[in-house]
Amino acid sequence: MERERGRGGPPRWWRQGPPWAGDRDDEERRAHWPWPSTLLVTAFVLLGSHFAAHQQHGDRVPLDTFARVLLVVAGGLLLWRKRHPAAVAFGTAAATLVYLGAGYPYGPVFLTVAVACFSAILSGHRWAAWASVGLLWAGHVLIAHWLYRGLPPSGDTAAPWGQELAVAAWVVAVAAVAELARARREQWARERAERARAARRRADEERLRIARELHDVLAHSISVINVQAGVGLALLDTDPEQARQALTTIKAQSKEALGEVRQVLDTLRAPGDAPRAPAPGLDRLPELVEQASRTGLTVDVDGTAPPLAPGTDLAAFRIVQEALTNVVRHSQSRRARVRLGHDGRALRLRIDDDGPASGADAGGSGNGLAGMRERAAALGGTIEAGPRPDGGWRVLAELPLKVKEDR
Known part of the structure; x- marks a missing residue:
């Protein structure tokens, strides 16, 4: 264990990710694994969804093991957002869509999609970010207005279109902020290159x-x-x-x-x-x-x-x-x-x-x-x-x- 820790630093598995994910490729070993932020977002999503379930009791399906697995999967995918940003953007959108389709309470699960979209745009995968949030919004519209009769919870009614507009505005705002951050980062990179x-x-x-x-x-x-x-x-x-x-x-x-x-x-x-x-x-x-x-x-x-x-x-x-x-x-x-x-x-x-x-x-x-x-x-x-x-x-x-x- 002391050899793995090196001198004055965390153990190697903490710096480089799980042992099964890192030792084959030099470029992967050099990539940064965002463990702290991923754990923080996942914990916030789990805790926030728990409180949201109490607020929406009787209107949505209570949280069960499957719901918590979906929340952990959506948050855990963020660990790979710097290595595979496009796949993570689609993965978090799909996990969130399954969560909503199962009738579980609305809550901070959307935060995982926002973080994945933000990271994908910053890394240059703009099409993947826009496509994933577009997929999430279209899937939500389909579930909330056409498929809700055959999906839990029983007796559910169609969502108001104003809610869909609010979701669309949220999606556009997240993507716009990410685009602005990407443009600023590219400008700083150009300025640094010009100074060099x-x-x-x-x-x-x-x-x-x-x-x-x-x-x-x-x-x-x-x-x-x-x-x-x-x-x-x-x-x-x-x-x-x-x-x-x-x-x-x-x-x-x-x-x-x-x-x-x-x-x-x-x-x-x-x-x-x-x-x-x-x-x-x-x-x-x-x-x-x-x-x-x-x-x-x-x-x-x-x-x-x-x-x-x-x-x-x-x-x-x-x-x-x-x-x-x-x-x-x-x-x-x-x-x-x-x-x-x-x-x-x-x-x-x-x-x-x-x-x-x-x-x-x-x-x-x-x-x-x-x-x-x-x-x-x-x-x-x-x-x-x-x-x-x-x-x-x-x-x-x-x-x-x-x-x-x-x-």
Whole structure:
């Protein structure tokens, strides 16, 4: 018995229903057996019918063993209302109809049909609920107005039609309340599902943003480190001083990359924590120029940018950073030009190099151009990248100065 009880809970037969009803099917074992409510309803029906029999003494057949069996069956069927709601709805209606046809007193036996109908509608078996209560009402009309002469009690008269209207109103009211509860439950389920989808969507967008930031930071820094490492290896024996400068550049670049990666990963901390450093923007363009110069790339900057929103400023900085990184990786040109312009509506970026392509692989992932396009598209902007007619490569980006907010 102790093994059946487990730790700190009721015995297994209480949680899962009778032993003969539960151990064959995993889904049945998981289903909830509504023992307490079933016992409560059955006890109320038995007790209420007992008092109703005293009130209707001489008008209806007194309660006997068969009547009590019918009441227990009608109440006991409710134990299966969560597993077989349609069958329980018809079963309780049939048991109640037999009870009424036998001439037993009117009373709370109708409560079993109401509970079964309510449960069937909530579980989606609406046709079964409406059909069962319709069957009960039609059967009651048939018994009370046509079959009463051949059924107990003897000497019974036809029921008034006003009573039938009252029964019909009762049936419709029970079904309507159940339909309202079902509609509310479905609405709550849709709202929960929508909130869950929105949360997943926000999480996916945040992961994409973090992945894009990490790609841009690491791609640029690793490309610079790759170039400087090659310079250091090539000059290690012939020009130690130049090799030392290359190693110094590698150290500075790796330190900066670690700081930016830490800043990106700070967003994964607990909600509500503020980032430790502001996001980079075009005000750090001189740093990009200096970093590029350490790799032997000369960058000429022309034009200025207007005040930008933080998201646009970050996207512009990353686009220029990625474009210069691609020059370092894939171009033999040692000079690049960055031009900034705007017309009050959009910020325009143009990054050119004279090429030709080096054909070397600097360890990139190949996602740089896709990342730039994603950044621009997220703000409602555009990116164009491709070879120039006179050789070299050009990146054109247009970012709106006023970004529409999501509603």
